[in-house]
Amino acid sequence: MSRPESSRMSTTAALPAVWSLVLAVAVLGPFLVAPGYLLFRDAVSTPRSFLTDSALGLSDAAARAVPQDALLGWVSTVVDGGVAVTALLVASLWAAGWGAARLVAVVLPASGTGARLVAATVAIWNPYVAERLLQGHWSLLAGYAALPWTICAAVAIRRRRRGGWVSLAVCLAAAGLTPTGALLAIVTSCAVLVAPGGRTRVVPRVGGALALGVAVSLPWLVATALAGGGTEADPAGVRAFAARAEPLLGTIGSVAGLGGIWNAEAVPTSRTTAWALMGTLLLLAVVACGVPALWRRRRNPVIVAVVVPAVLTVLVIALAATGPGLAVGEWAMVNVPGAGLLRDTQKWVAWAMPAYALAAAAGTTVLARRFAAPEPVWATAAIAAVLVALPDLVWGVGGQLQPARYPAGWEKVSQIVTADGGDVAVLPAGMFRVFDFSGPVPVLDPSPRMLRADVLQTGTLIVAEGSVAGEGRRAEDVETLLLSGADPSALAARGVGWVLVEHGTPGESGAAKSTLDALEPAYRDDDLSLYRVEGVTSTPSPHRALAIGAHVVWLLVLAGGAGCALGQRVGEHRRLVGAREQS
Incomplete structure (x- = not known):
């Protein structure tokens, strides 16, 4: 040939x-053609994500x-x-x-x-x-x-x-x-x-x-x-x-x-x-x-x-x-x-x-x-x-899909929240948000992927026919406490070390102002308010090592297989080139 x-x-x-x-x-x-993040309904990308227990x-x-x-x-x-x-x-x-x-x-x-x-x-x-x-x-x-x-x-x-x-x-x-x-x-x-x-x-x-x-x-x-x-x-x-x-x-x-x-x-x-x-x-x-x-x-x-x-x-x-x-x-x-x-x-x-x-x-x-x-x-x-x-x-x-840009406050809050300071509760209630910076379509709350600590989410989905219950029982309990204006000690007893309030998005806040008034603000701007619940530390899941090990197995199969496949391709290419040069 x-x-x-x-x-x-x-x-x-x-x-x-x-x-x-x-x-x-x-x-x-x-x-x-433009920098930004995919932030649309169930899709949430953030500048940085963390290996929280929830991520595992x-x-x-x-x-x-x-x-x-x-x-x-x-x-x-x-x-x-x-x-x-x-x-x-x-x-x-x-x-x-x-x-x-x-x-x-x-x-x-x-x-x-x-x-x-x-x-x-x-x-x-x-x-x-x-x-x-x-x-x-x-x-x-x-x-x-x-x-x-x-x-x-x-x-x-x-x-x-x-x-x-x-x-x-x-x-x-x-x-x-x-x-x-x-x-x-x-x-x-x-x-x-x-x-x-x-x-x-x-x-x-x-x-x-x-x-x-x-x-x-x-x-x-x-x-x-x-x-x-x-x-x-x-x-x-x-x-x-x-x-x-x-x-x-x-x-x-x-x-x-x-x-x-x-x-x-x-x-x-x-x-x-x-x-x-x-x-x-x-x-x-x-x-x-x-x-x-x-x-x-x-x-x-x-x-x-x-x-x-x-x-x-x-x-x-x-x-x-x-x-x-x-x-x-x-x-x-x-x-x-x-x-x-x-x-x-x-x-x-x-x-x-x-x-x-x-x-x-x-x-x-x-x-x-x-x-x-x-x-x-x-x-x-x-x-x-x-x-x-x-x-x-x-x-x-x-x-309909356009890149979004986070306001500066999100980065500042992500730097304040620590991984060992307890879990994060979020207001308003619910998992979906409507932000000015992401457009009129509801989007999953980005805080679970933006913060170093676990963010409690109920998993409840609002659909046209009503709602579909999620599996987050502990999150539901904490959400109920916040909406009823409970004392911060009740949140602390359930491992909540932070409360994040996301402004400008629809949702129920109930009597949460009573709880927030009793907390120390850690950050506040037009988009976000972060409150610290004192005296709370978090203990990582005892199963983290096993979960990370399972992820490493998956990654090794992916990376190892890709490496072997690439090596085989390179070998085949060299043999082909050699055969052509001899012909």
């Missing part, structure tokens, strides 16, 4: 990665944000936390598109570059990505992005290709940034590995995947076992977080179109109008073109392992929003420990993405073969259809 021809092939192979990066930048552009999952609340919070606590010691979150988010979207293209190359090797570009577009430019961004679930998108790479790694293991296990370790660890992401990737890998065929035996390969899955899940498994948070869940959450029908679609149509998030406000503007129907039809048309091609390959166990879970996921999520489905879910919340992790059913529609990407790519190839126009023409048409289906995903989902 001549060097110019080899160079052209390398450039063509790189196109899906470049195109995926272009799409990721188009979505997250506001955070790349050692509280009475469910360990939903581990090892995410611990990772940011470590990383933000050397890199600004806002930069870290933006980088992770860009990397997630980039990896989702690039991974979808790579999946097509592995499973449908006859497909061309155009088909792979279509797959990359479907993986990034869809309602699931938009709605999870608007809900603030940035770390969930890391698990979403890992799915196509996980399938590729599982295929390599089935074929006994070099580096398969290392790649799978990296994929599962990257997905394991959240418990949901870990489960998404573990189930996906097992579905591919349990399918018959391949050059390796089923039991060892599935057992190996499960062992890796347990290793990367240790942060939240250990935290749940030690602290017991989240083993019970409010049944009201099942109805509140069920998938939702979007305009003219019904629940099944919304979910099939990769949409239908429970929060009607966390959707792009185009999905609140009749365009939701048109956009869904455009996306599904691109996907449907490849369904016959995948059906003809139904003897391929990998395709079956990707497509069947996708179909079942859409059907089960839609059924879970019906009367019988809600009843089953409510029963599970009461009787099955840890079932609260499953209550937001629409987030599991991520399992459909790899199948959609494969079908879209297959359809592009089929159309190019059946009709006179070359593949690039059909690929361009398919990409245009997917982009037009969701026109307002661009630039921060139609400008």
Whole structure:
């Protein structure tokens, strides 16, 4: 092979990665052109995070944000936390598109570059990505992005290709940034590995995947076992977080179109109008073109392992929003420990993405073969259809996502609060805030990630149908004391050493002024007031060492696997260069 021809092939192979990066930048552009922090609904980034007991999952609340919070606590010691979150988010979207293209190359090797570009577009430019961004679930998108790479790694293991296990370790660890992401990737890998065929035996390969899955899940498994948070869940959450029908679609149509998030406000503007129907039809048309091609390959166990879970996921999520489905879910919340992790059913529609990407790519190839126009023409048409289906995903989902800047008082308060001076109680009551500096959309209180001490939070969520109780029993007790104007000694007896009042945000304060008047102010400005409760010291959880050890195992799997994979790539590149020089 001549060097110019080899160079052209390398450039063509790189196109899906470049195109995926272009799409990721188009979505997250506001955070790349202006400094600031992601502060939107459930998403909270801060200049610096700390390795508190809560960050390790050692509280009475469910360990939903581990090892995410611990990772940011470590990383933000050397890199600004806002930069870290933006980088992770860009990397997630980039990896989702690039991974979808790579999946097509592995499973449908006859497909061309155009088909792979279509797959990359479907993986990034869809309602699931938009709605999870608007809900603030940035770390969930890391698990979403890992799915196509996980399938590729599982295929390599089935074929006994070099580096398969290392790649799978990296994929599962990257997905394991959240418990949901870990489960998404573990189930996906097992579905591919349990399918018959391949050059390796089923039991060892599935057992190996499960062992890796347990290793990367240790942060939240250990935290749940030690602290017991989240083993019970409010049944009201099942109805509140069920998938939702979007305009003219019904629940099944919304979910099939990769949409239908429970929060009607966390959707792009185009999905609140009749365009939701048109956009869904455009996306599904691109996907449907490849369904016959995948059906003809139904003897391929990998395709079956990707497509069947996708179909079942859409059907089960839609059924879970019906009367019988809600009843089953409510029963599970009461009787099955840890079932609260499953209550937001629409987030599991991520399992459909790899199948959609494969079908879209297959359809592009089929159309190019059946009709006179070359593949690039059909690929361009398919990409245009997917982009037009969701026109307002661009630039921060139609400008809804913009970087925020904290007032100076937040940094000053974070310097005053010490890790050993007791826990922090916050006013007004509740977990969500509306700040002038972050815009009109409610956002999770940033103080738990901004301060060195544990911040007590009830976990209670206010939704359209009412409220969903959280797991923070001690926080509820302290909140009740504050709202009733209790003596500071009652707070001290419960380990509260600080009271932070956040001004200018709606919320109930009750008779808390009586308590605050009896406390010594430690800081005060127009945005924040910090009070010291004297005589309180805090004792770290006795389980910190075990929890940190679990996080270190996860980090070692991630970093060690990435290092091994990089070493293998470098070795392969050197061998290739050597072979070319000899030819």
